[in-house]
Amino acid sequence: MDTTIFIDTTLCTACRGCQVACKQWHDLPAEKTVNRGTYQNPADLSFNTYKLVRMSEQMVDGKLHWLFFPDQCRHCLEPPCRDTADDARAIFTDDATGAVIYTANTRNLDAAEVIESCPYDVPRRSADGTLAKCDLCYDRVQNGLAPACVKVCGTGAMNFGARKDMLSLAEKRLKTVQAKFPNAALLDPGDVRVIYLVAHDPGLYHKNAVAAVRSPVHMTRKMALRQMLRPFNRKAVRFPV
Amino acid sequence: MELTRRGFIKISGATAAGLAVSGLGVDLKPVKSHAQMLKTKYAKETTTICPYCAVGCGAIVHTSKRGDGRVMNIEGDPDHVINRGSLCAKGAGLKQLVENENRLTVPMYRAPYSDKWQTVSWDWALEKIAKRVKATRDQTFSAQNAAGQQVNRCEGIASVGSAALDNEECWLYQTLLRALGLVYIEHQARI
Amino acid sequence: MTNHWIDIKNSDCILVMGSNAAENHPISFKYVNEAMAHGATLISVDPRFTRTSARADIYAPLRSGTDIAFLGGMIKYILDNDLYHAEYVADYTNASFIVGKAYKFKNGLFAGYDAKKRKYDKSRWAFAKDGTGVPQMDRSLKHKRSVFQLMKKHYRRYNIKLVSQITGTPEADLRKIYKTYAATGKRGKAATIMYAMGWTQHTTGVQNIRAMAIIQLLLGNMGVAGGGVNALRGESNVQGSTDHCLLWHIWPGYLATPSTKWPKLQDYLKRRPQSKDPLSANWWQNEPKYMVSILKSLFGDNASAANDFGYDWVPKVDAGTHYSWLDLFDEMYKGTFKGFFAWGQNPACSGANAGKNRKAFEKLDWMVNVNLFGNETGSFWKAPGVDPAKIKTEVFMLPAAVSVEKEGSITNSGRWMQWRYQGPKPMGDSRPDGDIIMELGHKIIELYKKEGGTFTQPLTNLKWDYLTAGQYDPHKVAKQINGYFLKDVTLKGKTYRKGSLVPSFAFLQADGSTSSGNWLYCNSYTEKGNMAARRSHKDAVNGIGLYPQFAWCWPVNRRIIYNRASVDVTGQPWDHKDWVIRFVGEAKAGKYVSKKWIGDVPDGGWYPLRNPDGSARADAKHPFIMRPHGHAQIFGPGRADGPLPEHYEPLECPVERNFMNPQYINPTAPVYKADTDAFATCDPRFPYVATTYRVVEHWQTGVMTRPQSWLMEAQPQVFVEMSEQLAKLRGIKNGQRVKVSSARGALEATAIVTKRLQPFRISGTTVHQVGIPWHFGWRWPQSGAEESANLLTPAVGDPNTRIPETKAFMVNVTRT
Numbered sequence A: 001m002d003t004t005i006f007i008d009t010t011l012c013t014a015c016r017g018c019q020v021a022c023k024q025w026h027d028l029p030a031e032k033t034v035n036r037g038t039y040q041n042p043a044d045l046s047f048n049t050y051k052l053v054r055m056s057e058q059m060v061d062g063k064l065h066w067l068f069f070p071d072q073c074r075h076c077l078e079p080p081c082r083d084t085a086d087d088a089r090a091i092f093t094d095d096a097t098g099a100v101i102y103t104a105n106t107r108n109l110d111a112a113e114v115i116e117s118c119p120y121d122v123p124r125r126s127a128d129g130t131l132a133k134c135d136l137c138y139d140r141v142q143n144g145l146a147p148a149c150v151k152v153c154g155t156g157a158m159n160f161g162a163r164k165d166m167l168s169l170a171e172k173r174l175k176t177v178q179a180k181f182p183n184a185a186l187l188d189p190g191d192v193r194v195i196y197l198v199a200h201d202p203g204l205y206h207k208n209a210v211a212a213v214r215s216p217v218h219m220t221r222k223m224a225l226r227q228m229l230r231p232f233n234r235k236a237v238r239f240p241v
Numbered sequence B: 001m002e003l004t005r006r007g008f009i010k011i012s013g014a015t016a017a018g019l020a021v022s023g024l025g026v027d028l029k030p031v032k033s034h035a036q037m038l039k040t041k042y043a044k045e046t047t048t049i050c051p052y053c054a055v056g057c058g059a060i061v062h063t064s065k066r067g068d069g070r071v072m073n074i075e076g077d078p079d080h081v082i083n084r085g086s087l088c089a090k091g092a093g094l095k096q097l098v099e100n101e102n103r104l105t106v107p108m109y110r111a112p113y114s115d116k117w118q119t120v121s122w123d124w125a126l127e128k129i130a131k132r133v134k135a136t137r138d139q140t141f142s143a144q145n146a147a148g149q150q151v152n153r154c155e156g157i158a159s160v161g162s163a164a165l166d167n168e169e170c171w172l173y174q175t176l177l178r179a180l181g182l183v184y185i186e187h188q189a190r191i
Numbered sequence C: 001m002t003n004h005w006i007d008i009k010n011s012d013c014i015l016v017m018g019s020n021a022a023e024n025h026p027i028s029f030k031y032v033n034e035a036m037a038h039g040a041t042l043i044s045v046d047p048r049f050t051r052t053s054a055r056a057d058i059y060a061p062l063r064s065g066t067d068i069a070f071l072g073g074m075i076k077y078i079l080d081n082d083l084y085h086a087e088y089v090a091d092y093t094n095a096s097f098i099v100g101k102a103y104k105f106k107n108g109l110f111a112g113y114d115a116k117k118r119k120y121d122k123s124r125w126a127f128a129k130d131g132t133g134v135p136q137m138d139r140s141l142k143h144k145r146s147v148f149q150l151m152k153k154h155y156r157r158y159n160i161k162l163v164s165q166i167t168g169t170p171e172a173d174l175r176k177i178y179k180t181y182a183a184t185g186k187r188g189k190a191a192t193i194m195y196a197m198g199w200t201q202h203t204t205g206v207q208n209i210r211a212m213a214i215i216q217l218l219l220g221n222m223g224v225a226g227g228g229v230n231a232l233r234g235e236s237n238v239q240g241s242t243d244h245c246l247l248w249h250i251w252p253g254y255l256a257t258p259s260t261k262w263p264k265l266q267d268y269l270k271r272r273p274q275s276k277d278p279l280s281a282n283w284w285q286n287e288p289k290y291m292v293s294i295l296k297s298l299f300g301d302n303a304s305a306a307n308d309f310g311y312d313w314v315p316k317v318d319a320g321t322h323y324s325w326l327d328l329f330d331e332m333y334k335g336t337f338k339g340f341f342a343w344g345q346n347p348a349c350s351g352a353n354a355g356k357n358r359k360a361f362e363k364l365d366w367m368v369n370v371n372l373f374g375n376e377t378g379s380f381w382k383a384p385g386v387d388p389a390k391i392k393t394e395v396f397m398l399p400a401a402v403s404v405e406k407e408g409s410i411t412n413s414g415r416w417m418q419w420r421y422q423g424p425k426p427m428g429d430s431r432p433d434g435d436i437i438m439e440l441g442h443k444i445i446e447l448y449k450k451e452g453g454t455f456t457q458p459l460t461n462l463k464w465d466y467l468t469a470g471q472y473d474p475h476k477v478a479k480q481i482n483g484y485f486l487k488d489v490t491l492k493g494k495t496y497r498k499g500s501l502v503p504s505f506a507f508l509q510a511d512g513s514t515s516s517g518n519w520l521y522c523n524s525y526t527e528k529g530n531m532a533a534r535r536s537h538k539d540a541v542n543g544i545g546l547y548p549q550f551a552w553c554w555p556v557n558r559r560i561i562y563n564r565a566s567v568d569v570t571g572q573p574w575d576h577k578d579w580v581i582r583f584v585g586e587a588k589a590g591k592y593v594s595k596k597w598i599g600d601v602p603d604g605g606w607y608p609l610r611n612p613d614g615s616a617r618a619d620a621k622h623p624f625i626m627r628p629h630g631h632a633q634i635f636g637p638g639r640a641d642g643p644l645p646e647h648y649e650p651l652e653c654p655v656e657r658n659f660m661n662p663q664y665i666n667p668t669a670p671v672y673k674a675d676t677d678a679f680a681t682c683d684p685r686f687p688y689v690a691t692t693y694r695v696v697e698h699w700q701t702g703v704m705t706r707p708q709s710w711l712m713e714a715q716p717q718v719f720v721e722m723s724e725q726l727a728k729l730r731g732i733k734n735g736q737r738v739k740v741s742s743a744r745g746a747l748e749a750t751a752i753v754t755k756r757l758q759p760f761r762i763s764g765t766t767v768h769q770v771g772i773p774w775h776f777g778w779r780w781p782q783s784g785a786e787e788s789a790n791l792l793t794p795a796v797g798d799p800n801t802r803i804p805e806t807k808a809f810m811v812n813v814t815r816t
Helices: A017-026 A080-085 A104-108 A111-117 A138-142 A163-180 A221-228 B094-098 B122-140 B167-180 C006-010 C028-037 C067-080 C086-092 C147-157 C160-167 C171-185 C205-218 C238-243 C265-269 C283-302 C305-313 C325-334 C354-361 C433-451 C474-482 C709-714 C724-730
Strands: A003-008 A052-060 A063-071 A091-093 A100-102 A158-162 A185-187 A194-198 B044-049 B058-063 B071-076 B108-110 B141-144 B150-154 B157-160 C013-017 C041-045 C058-060 C191-195 C229-231 C339-343 C366-371 C394-399 C408-411 C416-420 C489-491 C494-496 C581-583 C597-599 C688-693 C719-723 C737-741 C746-754 C760-762 C765-767 C769-773 C809-815
Touching: A003 A163, A017 A052, A017 B071, A017 C709, A063 A194, A080 A091, A080 A111, A158 A163, A163 A185, A163 A194, B044 C416, B071 B094, B094 C709, B108 B122, B122 B141, B122 B150, B122 B157, B122 C339, B122 C366, B122 C394, B122 C433, B150 C305, B157 C325, B167 C238, B167 C283, B167 C408, B167 C433, B167 C474, C006 C028, C006 C191, C013 C028, C013 C171, C028 C041, C041 C171, C058 C171, C067 C147, C067 C160, C067 C171, C067 C205, C086 C205, C160 C171, C191 C205, C205 C229, C238 C408, C265 C283, C265 C305, C283 C305, C325 C354, C408 C474, C719 C724, C724 C746, C724 C809
Parallel strands: A003 A194, B157 C339, C013 C041, C013 C191, C041 C058, C191 C229, C339 C366, C366 C394, C688 C769, C719 C746
Antiparallel strands: A003 A158, A052 A063, A091 A100, A185 A194, B044 B058, B058 B071, B108 C394, B141 B150, C408 C416, C489 C494, C581 C597, C688 C809, C719 C769, C737 C746, C737 C809, C760 C765
16 A cells, blocks of 8 residues: 655644654663653664654744654655665665565675765664664554554654655645745655755754755666756755655 | 554565666676565564653554563654654663663562662552551641641651552552551652 | 643643652653654753753743742732733632731741640631522632732732742843743733653652643643643553552542541531532532442442442541551651552652661561562562561562553543553463463452451452453453442333443442442443443544544543633633633534533533523533532642641751741641651751652663663663762762762762853852652662652642652762
C-alpha cells in the first residue's frame, strides 16, 4: 500500500508522545543526556533515537514563535540512501508499505557515504557501523495499525494513511493555515512519504527541514543525476507540485 | 470486558505505480518485502486508564501470556472516547513505569539510627506497624479536648496521600483512618 | 471541571490561565485544536511563553500573583461596555440580591475586619432578607445595594492602566483579550477557562477562581456547552480522592467533618440552612440522608438510631482549628506526632518549604511510606547532609503495585469514573494498595480485639467485609460506596429489596434503611451493573460529545453541571446549535402541562421557571440547586477573605505597595512561625519573582517518572528559566548550572536563558521573573544533584483552602 505520514507542525504542542512512543515500540534504550539550556533532548537523532521533536525559538515579524518539528526519516520515494547502498540486503523499500528499511547488513556499507547521501541528515551509525533510522513501524502498518508516533499523537499533528488521502489532507490544511500564515508551505511533498506542513521559513525549524545536497564528495553518479534536478538549499515547495 | 479494535488503514495490497520507475529511467522498484508479525499478536489485552494527569486517557496493556507474564507494550486505546488512541510522552512510556528495575519489590525496614534498609517480610512489617499504630493511638487518644468537649480522636498520628489510589482504596483508607480517630488527614488535593 | 474534556471542542473562546494545558494535560489539546478548527480563539496568559502559548492566537504575559487585577479589569470591561448576558445575570445569579447595610469596602478591607485575629466577621456581609429569610431582590439590578451595583462600584478602580501597572501585561494585550473573551456574552456563544494550580497556589487562590466565576456568570457561560469553570486536576485520581475526602475538613461527598460545633448527630443533621423560598431546591437540605447512609456504610448493623448510628465513635475536630497540610507539617515540626503515614505521596519534595517537612520527619517515632519507588520521603534519613546516626525515626517502606497490576476505578477531572483492569500480576512482592490497607487494618482490629485498648468501638464495630477468597475485592467496596437498601423499602409505589443496590442518591434515607459510602457515587454501581466500566460510543441526542454511556460521571451521570442555566426561563437553550438540555414537555394554551427534558441529565427535572406565555410557575426551581437560594454567587459572603475578589500582593512580592489599595497582602492569609518559616519581601537579597510548574515529561515530585530512562532522557535535570536580560545582568550563560535561593533554601539548577521570559514593567520599574519545575529530588537521578524547587517555596496559604502559595515568591539567582 502506498502510505504517507503528514505532519502538521502548526498543531504540534511538543508533548513528545511520538518521541517516546517510538522508543517504546522499538524497545530503544534511552541516551544519557544533560540539559543544554533547552527543552529539546536528546540533542540529535541517533542510532537509538529515530524520532526527535526539535524545538526552536524564533522571532518572526517581531513576534516570538516556539517552533516544533517532529523530525524523522522522510521515507523518500526515491531514496538516495538506498541507491547509494545499492544492496537490497542492507537497505530496501518495503513494497507493502513504502517504508525504507535498514537491516543489520548496513554494517557492511560505507556508512559515511550513506549518511551523506541523505538530503535530510537522518541515518545514524552505531559503533560497529550498523545504520539505523525510522522504519515507519512497518510491522504495525502491515498489520493494519498506524505507526506508533502517529497513533500516539493527540493533537492532530501526526497523520497517516493512503498517500492520496494524505496529500489531499495536506493541501486542505495548507490552505487553512495560509490564511493565518501566508508563508506556510509543504516540504518536498512530491519526493517523500513524510510530508511536513510548516507555517514559516523551514530553515527556522531545522537546518535539514527541506532537502539539501549536504556533501558532493561522496555522491554517486546516480545521486548526482537526481540532485541536479534540485536547486541547492532550496526553500519549501508550495503545493501543488 | 469487550474490546473492539479498529485498524487505522484498510490494507489494499496495491503498490503505487509511481513508485516503479523514476523519471531518470533508473529502476527503483522496491526490491523486497518482509512480512512482519506484530509482537503483541499473542499477548493478553486489558484496558487501563493512564495513572498520570486527570484527563483520563484510555490505554491498552499487552501482557505476555508466556514466560514471565510481564508487560510487553502499552499504547493508547483507540476505542476510548477521550483520547482515541493518543497519549503524551508520559503515557507513551507507561511500560517503563511497570517494567522498571528501580521499582520496590519487597518491604523494607529502617531501624532507629540505622544507616541502611533491611528487607523484611510483609507479615513482619504489617504486624510491627499495627503494633506501632495501636501503641501510639492508645497513648495519644483524646476523649475530650481542652474545653471538655467530646472529641474521640487520635492526635499522635497523621496521614498524607493519596491521589495515587483507586477510588475504592481511597474510600477504604479513609474509613480506617477515621475509625482510628485521625483528624490530620490530608493529601495531594491540598497542595 | 463543571464540564469535561471533550466539551472543550464546543467552545468559542478558550482562556488558558493559571495552567499550562499543552504541557500538563496534553490530550486536552485534541479538543482545543478541534475548537480552533471550528473558529475558536485560544488565549494564553502566563508569566512565561509556554508550549500552550506556542499554539495560542493571543499570548499575554502576567506577573505571578496578579491574576485578580487582570480579571477584575475584565469584569470592569464587561460591565462598562454592557457586554454581560442580562437575562442570565438577573435571573440566575445573585446580582439581584440586596446586601445588608453593614457591608462596606474601604481601603482594601471589607467590613468586619479584626486585625488582631486576622479574621473577618462575615455577618457584616449578609444579604438583606425578607420576613421569611429569603434575600431581598431587585431583578432590575438598579438598587444601589444590589450585588450588581456593589460589584460595579468595587471594580471601578480596575482600569486598564492600573491593571497593566500591576500585572505588567501591556495595555493593548489587556484590551484585546478582554474584547475577545467578553464577546461570548452573546447568546449562543461560550467561552471556557482552563485553570489549575497556577490559580490555586496563591494567598488569593480561592478569589482568583471566584473572579473568573464572576466573569463566566456575567457572560452566561456556566452550564453551557463549551463553557464552565474548569479546574484541570493534576493527578489521575485526585478528583476521586477528593470526592472520597482524604482531607481533614470534609467527609465523602463533601459533607462537613464532624466537629465540636455539632457534638451530637442531631446537631449535625440540623446544620444545613433551610430555605423558605419555594423555588429553591436547596439540595444540601438532603445532607442528613447522606450522613446517616455513610455511618451505615462504616458500621453496618452496629449503627442504629439508638446509638446515633455511631456518630459518637467518629473523631471530632475542634471548631475553628485547622488541620490542613501546612498545619500538619507545622505540628509535625513541633513534635506533635509520633506516627506518620505517607501513602503514595512524597512530602519531602511536594510540600511548600519542603526543607521544613524533611526536618519534621526527624521528630517522628515511626513513618510508613507506601510507594512504587524509593523516594526522598522514605529515605529522608539518608538524604545528602543528613547523619542517619542522629535520626531516631523507624521507617517502614512498603512496595505498592502499579495501577495496571490491579483492578479498580479512578475519576478524571471531568468527574468521569472509569474502571481499570488487571494486566500483569504485581511485580515481585509488591501488593495493591487495597490489599495493604485491608491487611493492616485487620491486623490492627485483631490487636484491639485480642488486647483491648483505648476506645475500641469504632474499630471493633467497623464494617469491613470486602474480602473475596482472602483478598481485597474492589467490586465489594465499589458497591458499598454506591450503597444498599438495608431493608425492604417502598418508595413511590416501588419496592426495593433488602440487599439490593440503591439506584441513585434520590433514594437514600436518613432513617438507617440505606447505606452509601459516598452519596455522589450513588448510581455508579447499581443492579444494572458497574456503570464505570461502560464503553458505548453512542452520543446523546444533542450530539455535543457527552457520550453518556461511556464510563459514568457524578452526579447521576450529569456530564455538564449547572446545566439548568444553559436554558432560558422557559427551558429553551440559549444556544440552539450546541445545546445541553432542552425542555420538550407539552404546552397547552401557553402553559406547560407535562414534564420532559432531553439531552444531558438535567440539574433537577423540575419544570422551567416560566411557561411559554411568560407566566411564572410555582412548581419550578432556580437552576443553581446546590446554593441555599438557588442562585449562583457573584457575591460570596461565605469566603474568609471577602465577598468580592480584591487584588492583594503575594506574601513575597517585588513591589513595596499594592497599587490597587492600601492593604498590602491578603489580610487573612495564614502565616506560620517556625524558625524555618522565613519570608523576604522587597528584600534586595531576593530580587526576582519566582514561580514553580511542571513539564510534560515528568509528573508531580517525579517519584514515578525520574526512575524512568525514556523520560529522563527527554528532561534530565532541574532547570531555571530566565530572560536574556536577566541572564546578562547576572552574567549567566545558557546551559550553565546556577544557584537559586530563597529565604528558606537553595538548590542548583541549569539555566535556560530564553526569549520566552521577558522582564515586566511594573509601575515604571523593571521586574524580573524566573520559573522552576518542581519535579526533582536527590533520590533520582542517582547523581543526587537535582533537588526540589519546593525547598524554595513559602509555607503560607490561602485563608479559605490553606493551599500554599508556591506560585509566587521571591528568589535570587547567582552563578555557582
